[in-house]
Amino acid sequence: MAKRGAATVRVVGLLIVGGLIGYWIGHADASRPPDAAAATSVARGAQLVTLGGCDDCHTPKRADGSPDMTRRLAGYESSQGVPAASPGAIAINMHLTAWRGPWGLSLSRNITPDPETGIGNWTLEQFKHTLRSGVDPSGKALLPPMPAAALARLPDRDLEAIYNYLRTVPAIHNAVTGP
Numbered sequence: 001m002a003k004r005g006a007a008t009v010r011v012v013g014l015l016i017v018g019g020l021i022g023y024w025i026g027h028a029d030a031s032r033p034p035d036a037a038a039a040t041s042v043a044r045g046a047q048l049v050t051l052g053g054c055d056d057c058h059t060p061k062r063a064d065g066s067p068d069m070t071r072r073l074a075g076y077e078s079s080q081g082v083p084a085a086s087p088g089a090i091a092i093n094m095h096l097t098a099w100r101g102p103w104g105l106s107l108s109r110n111i112t113p114d115p116e117t118g119i120g121n122w123t124l125e126q127f128k129h130t131l132r133s134g135v136d137p138s139g140k141a142l143l144p145p146m147p148a149a150a151l152a153r154l155p156d157r158d159l160e161a162i163y164n165y166l167r168t169v170p171a172i173h174n175a176v177t178g179p
């Protein structure tokens, strides 16, 4: 009986300690001010670029369909070829960098920090404005399938994190030009 009593005391003791730790963790989180630096950090931007599937369309593919990270985010290269028109359908090259649809032909752009052929010269404001409005700094409306409407809904801090991360990927010189 005494043994059982001691066990009960231990269990109750553990519950109290566990409850206190839980309260402390919850309380500590709630009382911490939002971490603005973390919200716009390069690490957060890396997560968003992965989730946003930027590589799906902006990074050329290897023969097995995986993204070629040596050409990461360099966009369409003329050697990749453009798909022939296919009435009533959307046609895509195997790199997912050239798309033809009812809107015409769109080529994924170079979004590496190369200043001449990528977005290295873009200011944060230009980047945010492009993704929010779907119109790039030269005044051209972004064609499908760039998911501009979806990205436009991201809060400022997420766009800033994406911008910060994109500035850290290797710059690749590749002028995206159509046929």
Ligand code: HEC
Pocket (backbone or CB within 6 Å): 048, 049, 052, 053, 054, 055, 056, 057, 058, 099, 106, 107, 108, 109, 110, 111, 118, 119, 130, 136, 137, 141, 142, 143, 144, 145, 146, 147, 151, 162
């Ligand atoms: C489904 C394909 C697709 C996905 C996914 C995608 N893009 Fe794009 N993106 C495009 C295409 C195609 C264009 C070029 C559109 C045009 O020519 O009007 C483009 C254009 C852009 C431009 C304009 C560049 C310039 O020079 O004007 C930026 C910036 C951009 N994308 C950033 C991103 C980012 C960041 C992500 C991920 C969060 C992303 N894109 C995901 C297809 C895509």
